[in-house]
Amino acid sequence: MTERINHTFTAEYKINPYPGLFIVIEGLDGSGNSTQIECLRNYFTERFKYQKGGIQVIKEPTYGPAGASINWVLRRGLTIDDQTLQLMFIADRSDDLLNERTGIVKFLKTQGNVVLGDRYIASTPAFGNIAGLDKDWLLFIQSKFILPDYTFFLDVKPHICMERINKRNNGIDRFEKLEHLEKAYQGYGYIMRKIPDLMIGIDGERPISDITKDLISYIEKSPKLPGKLHF
Numbered sequence: 001m002t003e004r005i006n007h008t009f010t011a012e013y014k015i016n017p018y019p020g021l022f023i024v025i026e027g028l029d030g031s032g033n034s035t036q037i038e039c040l041r042n043y044f045t046e047r048f049k050y051q052k053g054g055i056q057v058i059k060e061p062t063y064g065p066a067g068a069s070i071n072w073v074l075r076r077g078l079t080i081d082d083q084t085l086q087l088m089f090i091a092d093r094s095d096d097l098l099n100e101r102t103g104i105v106k107f108l109k110t111q112g113n114v115v116l117g118d119r120y121i122a123s124t125p126a127f128g129n130i131a132g133l134d135k136d137w138l139l140f141i142q143s144k145f146i147l148p149d150y151t152f153f154l155d156v157k158p159h160i161c162m163e164r165i166n167k168r169n170n171g172i173d174r175f176e177k178l179e180h181l182e183k184a185y186q187g188y189g190y191i192m193r194k195i196p197d198l199m200i201g202i203d204g205e206r207p208i209s210d211i212t213k214d215l216i217s218y219i220e221k222s223p224k225l226p227g228k229l230h231f
């Protein structure tokens with residue numbers, strides 16, 4: 001009787017093939033994700049006169065059926081297996097992408113639409129690393145998800161994130177959390193090395209407006225920007 005059965009899978013990630021622009025910002029808690037998403041929202045609104053309907057901002061977990069379960073588990077502080085929790089995040093992301101009524105893919109099919117995502121594929125292996133989960137497997141099972149046109153990783157060292165979180169939360173936090181941030185940071189580092197084209201590393205320890213300028217310099221190269229498109 002054999003004790004193992006081996007099988008090798010290969011993954012191929014497809015970059016957003018739709019006319020809408022899909023941008024994601026990855027990073028640790030406190031690295032400035034929400035801040036930069038807001039700056040990019042302002043950029044699209046002011047520079048291209050985007051109305052609310054043309055920009056969709058995604059924050060995970062979502063309010064969809066799978067996201068609602070995650071919120072329910074986290075809010076109540078229920079005991080949940082770490083792998084199961086990460087799979088729930090993946091399920092939430094899958095529905096958020098593919099839901100035929102509200103999904104990102106449907107939205108991206110309209111030229112000129114923009115999706116700004118606060119975390120996406122890489123956050124699962126990165127945060128799963130806190131519990132020592134298999135990062136390659138967590139990346140592999142998401143290989144059917146389209147990749148954004150741009151995924152930026154806001155690189156901010158864990159102790160700086162911690163300082164910012166403490167300031168934001170009026171000093172309430174725990175040492176234990178720094179260890180979590182360090183593990184998640186190592187997780188992001190692993191992904192950057194393993195699939196270098198997945199994310200663009202951005203030095204997130206600079207002033208907010210310098211970072212936004214950097215992001216915009218990449219985004220301005222996109223052929224999908226208004227003005228470069230026929231509306």
Ligand code: ADP
Nearest residue numbers: 028029030031032033034035164168206207208
């Ligand atoms: P996240 O969404 O990644 O948790 P936030 O955008 O909420 O992070 O930022 C965390 C805190 O750090 C906020 O108080 C924010 O004002 C501050 N912050 C964000 N970006 C910077 C930056 N580049 N330099 C200094 N402080 C920042």
